[in-house]
Amino acid sequence: METLNVGLIGCGNVVSYGHRPALTSLPDVRLVALADVTEARRRIGQEWFELANADLYADYREVLARPDVQAVVVTVPQQFRREIILAAIAAGKHILSEKPIAYAPAQAAEMLATAEARGLTFGMVHNYHFFPEYRKIKELIDSGAIGDLRVLTMHYLGVIDYPGAADYKPDWRHTLAAGGGVLTDMIHGVYLAEWLFGAPAEQVMAFVDAPTYQQRQPVVEDLALLHVAFPGGYAAIHMGWGQGVGGVDASGSAGHLRMRYNQYQTSGFNQPIELYSVRDWQRSDHALENKATHMETIGWSFTQIWADFRDAIRERRPTIAPGQAGQRALELTLGAYLSGATGQVVRLPLPADHPVYQKGILGMADVAAWPESRTQAAGIFGLR
Ligand SMILES: NC(=O)c1ccc[n+]([C@@H]2O[C@H](COP(=O)([O-])OP(=O)(O)OC[C@H]3O[C@@H](n4cnc5c(N)ncnc54)[C@H](O)[C@@H]3O)[C@@H](O)[C@H]2O)c1
Structure with missing residues (x-):
């Protein structure tokens, strides 16, 4: 089987115990480029994956520019996911996204529609x-x-x-x-x-x-x-x-x-x-x-996610947790926050014009709050 060459964007903790064992054990999946905004994390990744200096980048766009990279795993904090994933899709790369898929459901929907239009695989790390x-x-x-x-x-x-x-x-x-x-x-x-x-x-x-x-x-x-x-x-x-x-x-x-x-x-x-x-x-x-x-099985769970992602690309089928599952999980999570703030049962999926669908928790400030809400009393999500 042809080897799947991948790029990694964000080399933090989840890589150390999750993606590292996966990417160093599957014989036909190979990490060829890595981006991280911090020099120290690039060096750590270099050692783990035995990469040359030329394969380390501060700017993720340089990973996306590499023709040998067929897929990317996006392991940055979620607030950065949309920009990076849309750029990766534009560059024709398959996407494996860490959870949660994005900051707001509208971002998830945009990314998924764009990937589908390009015929690219979009999988979640629902390990x-x-x-x-x-x-x-x-x-x-x-x-x-x-x-x-x-x-x-x-x-x-x-x-x-x-x-x-x-x-x-x-x-x-x-x-x-x-x-x-x-x-x-x-x-x-x-x-x-x-x-x-x-x-x-x-x-x-x-x-x-x-x-x-x-x-x-x-x-x-x-x-x-x-x-x-x-x-x-x-x-x-x-x-x-x-x-x-x-x-x-x-x-x-x-x-x-x-x-x-x-x-x-x-x-x-x-x-x-x-x-x-x-x-x-x-x-x-x-x-x-x-x-x-758990610690013995957690690395194994990521290896299975990667093996499934590889096979999904080859077989042109969805992964065990496609991007749509990521969007639904995000909407349920945000729906719970909305319920906490409003005291109401929230119906799912959220309407596409709802401020929380559009802006995630930043949209909570636009919602008519319930005076006795403990969420509001706690002063979280920017609610006062
Ligand atoms: N599937 C799981 O079980 C699991 C476990 C832990 C974390 N996660 C997810 O993984 C993501 C990262 O979590 P973490 O614990 O590794 O965080 P972390 O803070 O340890 O690592 C984040 C890394 O991203 C880098 N980074 C930030 N912005 C960047 C950018 N624009 N370009 C390139 N690199 C950038 C940082 O320098 C850092 O090395 C989160 O979305 C989190 O929810 C998933």
């Missing part, structure tokens, strides 16, 4: 699709082990608030430029819910607050509690930076399943899966053996 525990949950639900999925409860209350790369802007996740806080950062829970139900969300209601950052004025949320309506049932998604419980429960018409990491942690970064049981109404239990730790 949790390849975590063994989620694959198993999906397989069990799809096989009918618990009947029809009715209620899905997903706890991620102990998300670790990791800073960005020290050589860049470690605090960028706590600025309006990030487009949102913990829910935006852990949008994995959002797209997984859609995947497990097998259909797009129709409605969302949420409380969105910043109760734990009392030492400084918060800019984005650190707690988001969502109820989401899908055609077949409901998901409760509980997302928080700090300390708290993790794990997934799925209740169906004929049984239920649950997954817990050791000590009920949110993601088992260093912990194995402790409990993984499925019980149908005939009371047959399927306990599953302990799995590898």
Whole structure:
């Protein structure tokens, strides 16, 4: 098979534990050029990928100008995604985009329409699709082990608030430029819910607050509690930076399943899966053996994303998470923020003329706020 030559734009933390193992292990995917605005990160990337000086660039446009680059992975913070991806599409490159896809749904729609018009593949790094525990949950639900999925409860209350790369802007996740806080950062829970139900969300209601950052004025949320309506049932998604419980429960018409990491942690970064049981109404239990730790599987999940992206380009088919899935996850996330500010159930997809569809969280300031909104009381998203 012909090797896929790729360029990388943004060489921060997600590259170190995610894209690096993928791009150094797949024999027919080769990183040939790298751009980062900081010299220190370019040098780190040079060492990881054994690149020549001539393959390192401060300006991403030089990566796009290289005829040998067939696809790019865009791993910069989301506020920069639109400009870079539109330029990459204009240069005829296939796109693998980190999550979230963009700052605002309107930007996502623009990028997707442009890529489609050029016949280019647009895939998302929705890598949790390849975590063994989620694959198993999906397989069990799809096989009918618990009947029809009715209620899905997903706890991620102990998300670790990791800073960005020290050589860049470690605090960028706590600025309006990030487009949102913990829910935006852990949008994995959002797209997984859609995947497990097998259909797009129709409605969302949420409380969105910043109760734990009392030492400084918060800019984005650190707690988001969502109820989401899908055609077949409901998901409760509980997302928080700090300390708290993790794990997934799925209740169906004929049984239920649950997954817990050791000590009920949110993601088992260093912990194995402790409990993984499925019980149908005939009371047959399927306990599953302990799995590898998250850190061992996270690199593998990115490798699978890359292998799928490579094959999708070759086979001219969508990836496991095409750009449209990225746009829907972004709209559900922003819909939750809107619900927190207005106290109303938000219907999805958002209307294309809605200020939040157009401007992301910056559009929140144009929305008629609910006086008792905790989102507004927290003073986040520029709401006062
Ligand atoms: N899929 C996942 O599990 C996962 C995990 C972590 C982060 N991410 C996503 O990856 C993105 C980056 O996150 P991170 O944790 O690596 O952040 P980071 O701050 O560690 O790295 C960002 C990098 O982008 C570079 N950069 C910024 N602007 C640039 C530009 N215009 N051109 C080239 N380089 C530029 C910075 O110098 C820095 O090296 C975010 O969108 C984040 O949501 C995804």
